[in-house]
Amino acid sequence: MTKTASILLVWAALLMLLGMTVAASTLLSGAIGLAVGLSIALVKTGLVSWRYMHLDEQPGLARLAAFGAAAWLTILFSLAGLDYLTR
The missing domain is CATH 1.20.58 (Methane Monooxygenase Hydroxylase; Chain G, domain 1)
Structure with missing residues (x-):
């Protein structure tokens, strides 16, 4: 393709x-x-x-860094949402 x-x-x-x-x-x-x-x-x-x-063209370390950034953002949004729900 x-x-x-x-x-x-x-x-x-x-x-x-x-x-x-x-x-x-x-x-x-x-x-x-x-x-x-x-x-x-x-x-x-x-x-x-x-x-x-272009993550499909990048080496494994760049993909891992992008995944780590997305995971960290998910953690931060989850914690902010939990803080909002408990107040």
Whole structure:
């Protein structure tokens, strides 16, 4: 698969996920809507990181650093959310 075809395929997948996000926000509400929305957002983040930030072309250490940064951001947001819920 050529690089251009790969980029167009990821772009089409992102558009499909955008449609799913819009549909989920209108059809689902409450905790299930939040879970679906966050799941779709994680998939979109992974696609953008992998293809457009060229993580597929990077050595293992750069991929590990990107994963570590994402994991640390997740930890920080989780702790901030827990702090908000307990006040």
